[in-house]
Amino acid sequence: MADAAASAPAASSAPGQSLGSMPATPAQADHIEPRHLVAFVAMVFGMFMAILDIQIVSASLTEIQAGLSASADEIPWVQTAYLIAEVVMIPLSGLLSRAMGTRILFSLSAGGFTLASLACGLSSTMQEMIFWRAVQGFIGGGMIPTVFATAYIVFPRSKFGLVTPVIGLVATLAPTIGPTVGGWLTDQMSWRWLFFINLVPGVCVTTAALTLIDFDRPHWALFDKFDWLGLAAMAGFLGALEYVLEDGPRYDWFQDDTIRLMGWVSVLSAVVFFVRAFMVEQPIVDLRTFDDRNFAIGCLLAAMVGVGLYGLTLVYPLYLGRIRGYNALMIGETMFVSGVAMFMTAPLVGRLMNKVDPRLMIVTGSLIFALGTWRMTFMTADWDFWELFWPQVCRGVGMMTSMIPVQNVALGTLPLDRVKNAAGLFNLMRNLGGAIGLAGINTILNDRTDLHLARLHERLTWAHQPALERLDQMTQRLQDRSDAADMALKQLYQLTHQQGVVMAFADVLFLLTAIFVALAVLALLLRKPAPAGAGAAAAH
Secondary structure (H helix, E strand, C coil): HHHHHHCCHHHCCCCCCCCCCCCCCHHHHHHCHHHHHHHHHHHHHHHHHHHHHHHHHHHHHHHHHHCCCCCCCCCHHHHHHHHHHHHHHHHHHHHHHHCHHHHHHHHHHHHHHHHHHHHHHHHHHHHHHHHHHHEEEEEEHHHHHHHHHHHHHHCCCHHHHHHHHHHHHHHHHHHHHHHHHHHHHHHCCCCHHHCCCCCHHHHHHHHHHHHCCCCCCCHHHHHCCCCHHHHHHHHHHHHHHHHHHHCCCCCCHHHHHHHHHHHHHHHHHHHHHHHHHCCCCCCCHHHHHHHHHHHHHHHHHHHHHHHHEEEEEEEEEEEEEEHHCCHHHHHHHHHHHHHHHHHHHHHHHHHHHCCCCCCHHHHHHHHHHHHHHHHHHHCCCCHHHHHHHHHHHHHHHHHHHHHHHHHHHHHHHCCCHHHHHHHHHHHHHHHHHHHHEEEEEEEHHHHHHHHHHHHHHHHHHCCHHHHHHHHHHHHHHHCCCCCHHHHHHHHHHHHHHHHHHHHHHHHHHHHHHHHHHHHHHHHCCCCCCCCCCCHHHHHH
């Protein structure tokens, strides 16, 4: 309950002691302090930087590898180090926010993230880069859930339709455009600008946080009973799990000794973490928040949304790069459609939030997303911008229409003293869903590609008439070459491999379709939240 007291200044602008409580007057319920609004915008921009930096390096790993003389085994750690550190900080941020206050935590996070970005850009060895990327991810992880919590603590519920779509847009758009922004910066300047680009915005965000945030007060006494063993167990559990999910597909999962070791570290640490979470007086993360039905189901839905969000961020560039031969800029131009769809949908979703049952919006958004991925299951190696146009529109519209209501149903009806902790858990579930989804997609792509290639090669025999006809056509086109027959056979096998990869992509997209249909069904299990102005307790 210490957090409720810490949130006293915010409660004057929020609708009472719990989200959705009756305001004193309609005018107070609709009022947003300009100071708070400017501070919130600055915080959202900081969150955008933190989420963007997860994916911004993905299109430029080759350039970073060359610039730092790194090995092929070292370079994936530019992303892995960031993700492992971030996944530990996200759930921890709830306790830190209550103990330090929003102003101190966010200012330290934004300032530390900026300094770590500078250090990453100045790195001269791979070891330096990995260290500073871990620092950057850990510190940046404190900004993301803090912004989510602020939206529900500071602003009256009647204004959720204005502020929460902004968060939903940033959370979905930033990872979508990350590879494109990174590829463009590297192409136009150098890979070091992937990090230097954060400096000026980072200084501005830090300054705004220090001068404008006054939502709550710190409660330093919470550090007196800080559970250090619980923190170590949580770090081992989540950090090792993230490592297994990141590197598992690349090293054949538990056939690799390191993956197997980290798997055991994660399991044993998880046992200690869960015991501490329910046994100590002040746990690192309060898991009792999951006793709220809408929050528990909302976190499950957020994990499923994370699979689609990060999964298609992987699938689209892989298809366009491997099959169509696009560079990072061309991929960005093709995927720009999804970003535009998200931008156009967010305001509409915000207007509908207080008028339409959020469960209906989640079902509708999930099915729209599923329609886009189902359409993609018919893809061929010749699909280009216009064939991908409507699936990407469905992706953007469906993601925003489902993500924002899920976020509001999960967090928007909780009492104020539980929101900060809940925001960390909610974001953790979305990120873990994305990590599990990416690991599964990579594994399925590898396995299904091998399966389809084996089946296709079985049919490529001298007795298969269509294959012989295609081989003859290729040979005739190369008749000026002395090795026309050998070259034609090589091209035929290349086409066969390409077809096998495309079929594997279609399998992944069918799985994503099934996941979002299941998401639509699970949304029906949610309780309908009370209308704006009703008590939060009524929504439970």
